[in-house]
Amino acid sequence: MNILQLDSAITGEASVSRKLTADIVARLKAQDPAASVTYRDLNEGVAAIDNAWFHAVRVVPENPSPEQQQLIDRADAYLQEVQDADVLVIGLPVYNFNLPAQLKNWLDQIARAGVTFRYTEAGPEGLLKGKRAIVGYASAGTPIGSEIDHASGYLRHMLAFLGITDVTFVAADRLAMDRDAGLARAQDVIDQIAA
Template sequence: MNILHIDSAITGDASVSRQLTAEIVAKLKAERADATVTYRDLAEGVPAIDNDWFQAVRLSPENPTAEQQALIDTSNAYLAEVQAADVLVIGLPIYNFTLTAQLKNWFDQIARAGVSFRYTAEGPEGLLTGKRAIIAYAAAGTPFGSDVDFASGYIRHILGFIGITDVEFVPADRLAFDREAGLARAQEALDKIAA
């Protein structure tokens, strides 16, 4: 089992989502001795897509410049990690009711027509099938699944769009109001996760 472990919180060791992703990965590894882990900390920076990226990655020039090749290589590296993974463990800290900019940038880098999804006569089809995603949702005030949670629905949708439909959440929400209860909800969800 290959695990892709992704964090995106900017709060370092104080991050609840980082603590949860570490616990999820440890649980998976304890149940599967053969598990390997690739770690990616998106808080270190993920380039936003722009016109240069579009010209290089989406239009795939025959003879890319060195700058274009660097953009292609970066996007390909993110995508290769997902392609190689059996399980994605993604930290989803909630900032201003939604996902981090770094995590959104990462999704923009890997959602590529003809590579991670394709358009068909019946509509879009995800190409990264047969994978599982476990999402560590952490929010100070945004209740998981509420009308003001603009992150969890997006994550489920974009993962499904690229073919990953087996999605589980480990939510630690409303931490600013009752931290103990929020962490207890997360622990209950974590206990139910099987490798």
């Protein structure tokens, strides 16, 4: 089993979502000690897609400039990590009712027409099938699945759009109201995860 662990919290060691992803990976590794883990901290910087990215990655010039090649290489590295993974363990800290910009930027980098999704007569088809995602959701006050939670629904939709429909959320939500209860709810879900 190949695991891709993605963190995006800006709070470092104090991050609950980072603790959740670490605990989820530890649980998977305990069940499958031979599992490999690729780790990427999105907080180290994921460029937003822009005009330069479009002309390098989507248009694919025949003779890319050094700057374009750098954009292509970075986007392809993100993509290869996802393609190689059997399981994605994604940290989802909720900031201002939504996912962090760096996680959105990563999704934009890997959402590539003809590679991770395609349009058919029946509508869009995700091409990253057969993968599983486990999401460590952490929020101070936003209940998961509530009308003010714009993070979990969007991430679930994007993963499904890319073909990843086996998605489990491990939620430590409403931590500002009752931290211990939120962490306990998350631990109960982690304890039931099977590799």
